Amino acid sequence: MAAKKLYESFSKELIEEVHRWGSMKQTGVSLKYMMEFGSKPTPRNLLISSQFLYKELPMRIARRVIDLQTLPYGLSLKPAVLKVRDWYLDSFRDLRSFPDIKDENDELEFTKMINLVKVRHNNVVPMMALGVQQLKKDLHPKIDYKDLDEIHQFLDRFYMSRIGIRMLIGQHVALHDPNPPPDCVGYIHTKMSPLEVARNATEDARSICLREYGSAPKVNIYGDPNFTFPYVPTHLHLMVFELVKNSLRAVEERFVDSDKVAPPVRIIVADGLEDVTIKISDEGGGIPRSGLPKIFTYLYSTARNPLDEHSDLDTIDLATVSTLAGYGYGLPISRLYARYFGGDLQIISMEGYGTDAYLHLSRLGDSQEPLP
């Protein structure tokens, strides 16, 4: 059972260690650096990488523990949030109790350990969402999402940090793959075709739409098929999938009772000197200007959470929480992914007509990770 306060079940030394590591300076890495470093996954480089993570991960994790303990409006005391805090604490402890990494064997053991850390944290997002839901229940009904700006900002920082931690761990683990696909350095595809990723993500989104509505609007994709640049395909896939999913849903809902043919969703992939920009345009009726800020909030979600109040928080059915779709976190988290490597996601709408989403990705990859 999750203890309410740190001192109730954790030693004084641990608490002090958390505070110490939580105030150390974090070190950010750029996509370019990860790519160059990982292009030669020699045992020596893997050793260096693991020693970097050995120092860096506890810093990032400790910061989050402290954040989780000091949330406003009593969010820190919600059972689901305490659970997340305990996951972070356990991971901090695992890292700090691991001995110095001196040779290849140590390095392999370390890699296994951090992989397990990553698995432990798989359900952080739905768990935090549950915590937020628990908070909303307790709060005065008059308090609106607008008032909870501090919580929004915390969640943005928290999830952004999580993206970074999982990228570092995942990248390190992936570098151990003896048979990496061509042109790939861990999670990074050095010659990723945004057009191709957009096509795949679109097909996945259309399948979901088909299952849900029995039909799906067409998606026309325009862009240079030969254009490639280094990026993490899974990140891009996630973002495009989310945006196309929303567009398809809007168009379906708008034209479901209409005789007219649903207008296609249009995707344009453009490459410039600084950025690769992907625009996803739909004619799904648009969002009123007053409603636009809400779509980037975490608290506004009206969708159901796969974890309900009565689940045993220790044993969660992974299948139910494997997708983010369902509790409306897709857009704010997509934006975090975009910003993680120096890009951005902007959404503009024309009420009564449709919505355009602009996904900017930094072409050069030399933007340092944001370190909230």
Add this chain to the structure above:
Amino acid sequence: MAKKKLSDSVVKELAEEVKEWGSMKQTGVSLKQMMNFGGSSKNLLISAQFVHKELPIRIARRVIELENLPYGLSTQNAVLQVRDWYLDSFRDLRSYPEIKDKNDELKFTQMVKMIKVRHNNVVPMMALGVKQLKKERPQFDYKDLKEVHQFLDRFYLSRIGIRMLIGQHVALHDPNPLPNCVGYIHTKMSPLEVARDASEDARSMCLREYGSAPAVNIYGDPNLTFPYVPSHLHMMVFELVKNSARAVQERFMDSYDDAPPIRIIVAGGLEDVTIKISDEGGGIPRSGLPKIFTYLYSTAENPLDEDFTSTGAATACTMAGYGYGIPISRLYARYFGGDLQILSMEGYGTDAFLHLLRLGDSQEPLP
């Protein structure tokens, strides 16, 4: 001749009056209110009395601001000239007696009309002042001058309001107003029609400058109408289409491909009427986008040269030419509760989104 500081001049009382009126509370009006306030003689009297009280408050605020600008902007000659215009107008208003009857009202209307004319060249004159500042302090970058940007935004937004109030009041005296018009406001304005006209004007300018102009395709409901000020919308669409046309021309000038058309979509929602202007003119890099909304970055020529004592009104009547078009268009959009957003895809093109409130019940912003 421009005086350097108010306290140097004889009229200390004036300075105190300016201070007093500059701290009074301003009263905003919404488009809806302006529209519902027609031109009966009773209303003209009420309107004149309101304007008689409200204008000095707004004008005094600007005088005080103009005297307190950072980085030495206040002492630039062109800025002192603008301050003097505002001071003269303040004095004219304050020395005008109480408005009691129709005659008073007509004379008052003549007077505020003259004030509006006096201020016709404020924008290029302030632009000159900024230029003078840049010359004096070449080390400053537009990024450093955030305070000046914010001041100019407030200043120009206030000017839009003052000119709207005056212009609307004067226009209400028109004995033969156009059908469905209340002063400057067209109660059944068709955004599609205004967009068409503005596009044609922009294309003509492009044609003159480049010898050709890209096509502009406009989509939208021709029957959609809502109350707005057509001259404002015309100005904004003209500016945006002008920029798009220029970008497309420059991009396809040496190309064998046909210049792709500019697309305008006019959409009507419950809250807003939105006009999107899309071009394939090659776009703007993300890092360069903030600059397009600044005043200080302008590289274009200023129609007024250093010798501003001989200002021909004709040379300064358009804003085209010193790159103020986009920031000022945004102010016009925001004046009635709307907005202007510009997004770009580097290597492809740019989209401008003009949001206009459909209901017109947003109160004037009062900086």
